[in-house]
Amino acid sequence: MKTAIISRCLIGERCRWDGRIMPPGELTGADGFRLIAVCPEMDGGLPCPRPASQIVSGDGFSVIDQKSSVIDSFGGNVTDKYLVGAETALKIALKNGAKSAFLKDKSPSCGVRRIYRDGKPVPGIGVTAALLSRHNIKLECIE
Numbered sequence: 001m002k003t004a005i006i007s008r009c010l011i012g013e014r015c016r017w018d019g020r021i022m023p024p025g026e027l028t029g030a031d032g033f034r035l036i037a038v039c040p041e042m043d044g045g046l047p048c049p050r051p052a053s054q055i056v057s058g059d060g061f062s063v064i065d066q067k068s069s070v071i072d073s074f075g076g077n078v079t080d081k082y083l084v085g086a087e088t089a090l091k092i093a094l095k096n097g098a099k100s101a102f103l104k105d106k107s108p109s110c111g112v113r114r115i116y117r118d119g120k121p122v123p124g125i126g127v128t129a130a131l132l133s134r135h136n137i138k139l140e141c142i143e
């Protein structure tokens with residue numbers, strides 16, 4: 001059976017920044033995969049709930065390349081936590097032979113097509129999604 005990573009909030013677990021549990025939605029394309037759940041923000045050491053955070057400029061690739069930072073709504077620099085969470089997700093993917101990742105869009109970690117900046121979605125990829133894609137893991141965007 002093929003293995004894939006999945007954002008933990010997509011399977012009804014309480015790990016979102018605001019502490020809200022999302023109702024289970026449709027996981028298009030995930031049938032037939034053994035799914036391994038990760039939450040890069042909590043795996044990086046952040047609590048739940050936690051202040052909202054955003055990538056200050058560029059996107060997740062910029063953060064990985066040390067050209068941008070992740071800042072929380074109180075001005076705290078949480079870049080290191082985001083990088084640890086991304087590296088943890090990558091290690092789990094590689095260890096388990098996962099070649100795909102089903103990720104929650106619009107997150108500064110898991111966003112595939114969009115991230116939030118200044119209260120609105122903008123085109124861009126999150127930190128974990130960027131790191132996984134750099135290692136040839138196929139990203140599936142879940143709204």
Ligand code: SF4
Nearest residue numbers: 007008009039107110
């Ligand atoms: S989108 Fe990713 S980082 Fe955010 S709560 Fe879901 S799994 Fe965690």
